[in-house]
Amino acid sequence: MKKTIEITSERNHIYRQRVELDGFDDLFVDVLEVAGGENSGPDPHDYFDLSLGACKAITSMMYARRKQWPLEGVSVRVNRDDSEERRGIYRLDVEMTFHGIEDPEQRARLEEISHKCPIHRLMTSSTVEVTTRTSVEA
Structure with missing residues (x-):
């Protein structure tokens, strides 16, 4: 697509x-x-990080719905450590809370499933090819 x-x-x-x-x-x-900006919106890193958290939540919710588990919602906290980004290391620590799930095995399975969300896989196991070109104003 x-x-x-x-x-x-x-x-x-x-x-x-x-x-x-x-x-x-x-x-x-x-x-x-x-x-040098105006802080009038999230920065590009924020969008990168939030896409991971949102994708993990959505993937977990889809799985729970298919299994008919009593998941009422998901809260995700993404903590960024970009202190070594210039050296090629960008760390994201993701904490997930599965509301309505009391069974520890179900919680563990939902966490495991969250690792299979498309954005997590894209960030951790894909080769991303970026092509940039300039154009002339019409």
Whole structure:
């Protein structure tokens, strides 16, 4: 499946970007004030990190629904350690709470299943190829 996301610099802002995604209200990306931005939206790292947490939650919920387990919801906390990012090490610590699941074996299985979410697999076992090119304004 191919999907296009359009990102455009916002006028009257320093670094803020508007993201257009079919069917959704605009999203915004910015950087912290200490990096010269206005802190008017999540930064690119935030979106990277939150995509992992959201994908893990959704995957766990889908599995629990198929198994008809009493999962009422999922809370995810993603803690980032980017202190060694420049050396190629970016750490994400994910803590998941499965609301409504009392059985320790079911909780363990849901955690295991969360490791199979598409974003987790993409981040940990895929080769991502990025092609960048410039275009001329129309």
